[in-house]
Amino acid sequence: MASLSIDNVCKTYNNGTDVLKGIDIAIDDGQFLILVGPSGCGKSTLLNMIAGLDDISSGDIRIGARRVNDLSPKDRDIAMVFQSYALYPSMSVRQNISFGLEIRKQPKAEIDATVNRVAEMLQITHLLDRKPSQLSGGQRQRVAMGRALARNPSIFLFDEPLSNLDAKLRVEMRTEIKLMHQRLKSTIVYVTHDQIEAMTLGDRIAVMKDGIVQQFGSPQEIYDN
Numbered sequence: 001m002a003s004l005s006i007d008n009v010c011k012t013y014n015n016g017t018d019v020l021k022g023i024d025i026a027i028d029d030g031q032f033l034i035l036v037g038p039s040g041c042g043k044s045t046l047l048n049m050i051a052g053l054d055d056i057s058s059g060d061i062r063i064g065a066r067r068v069n070d071l072s073p074k075d076r077d078i079a080m081v082f083q084s085y086a087l088y089p090s091m092s093v094r095q096n097i098s099f100g101l102e103i104r105k106q107p108k109a110e111i112d113a114t115v116n117r118v119a120e121m122l123q124i125t126h127l128l129d130r131k132p133s134q135l136s137g138g139q140r141q142r143v144a145m146g147r148a149l150a151r152n153p154s155i156f157l158f159d160e161p162l163s164n165l166d167a168k169l170r171v172e173m174r175t176e177i178k179l180m181h182q183r184l185k186s187t188i189v190y191v192t193h194d195q196i197e198a199m200t201l202g203d204r205i206a207v208m209k210d211g212i213v214q215q216f217g218s219p220q221e222i223y224d225n
């Protein structure tokens with residue numbers, strides 16, 4: 001686990017669009033940060049910068065004491081859960097979860113133990129031999145979470161992970177994510193449009209608008225006025 005600090009991060013796309021105009025955010029080890037703001041304000045862009053999926057134009061991102069600007073996604077010790085799950089369609093659930101450990105050359109026995117432990121935690125043990133196409137939306141989301149959990153990263157990044165689920169599953173998974181955070185004390189950055197998710201899950205909320213952080217604080221500070 002690790003703290004995260006984002007210092008004066010700017011992003012201008014090649015076509016000249018200024019998307020991020022000096023983002024400053026710092027959270028402690030184990031804190032759950034929520035990013036909210038209108039569509040197009042740059043939430044996904046910021047998440048991609050933390051993940052290393054896209055270059056920042058200026059500024060610094062630190063995970064723990066380490067400046068990660070120039071590190072590849074693989075070397076950043078983060079794991080990301082996407083809105084559309086982004087599972088590998090031709091791989092089984094087991095392979096989807098183990099793949100990230102195999103490319104990091106973990107020993108086979110260790111990988112098997114991790115996959116089994118994570119599958120048990122997420123109650124997907126009976127699905128390990130299936131392909132993603134044979135799963136419901138809620139099950140796919142569990143596999144996507146399992147893949148991230150198996151990595152045991154310093155920071156989890158979630159991009160609207162529950163927005164494709166129906167209302168009942170959304171509440172159920174929200175509770176599970178909260179329990180997971182309490183249990184593992186993970187550092188999390190979580191993008192959502194859902195105010196209840198933000199209030200239930202967040203230790204800190206950053207409200208973004210027009211490429212800057214307009215408000216930053218605890219859920220009480222953000223929503224009680």
Ligand code: ADP
Pocket residue numbers: 039040044
């Ligand atoms: P969301 O609002 O759900 O985050 P968007 O519809 O804004 O997603 O964007 C979907 C994808 O399209 C993103 O990966 C984003 O990088 C890309 N994208 C969005 N706008 C543009 C654009 N103007 N030019 C090129 N790519 C874009």
Ligand code: ADP
Pocket residue numbers: 013014015017019037038039040041042043044045046
């Ligand atoms: P959000 O996640 O808050 O909906 P995004 O980060 O997806 O916002 O997008 C922020 C802005 O950047 C949008 O105006 C989008 O059109 C633009 N954008 C995203 N990706 C690209 C891209 N690859 N090239 C140009 N513009 C982009």
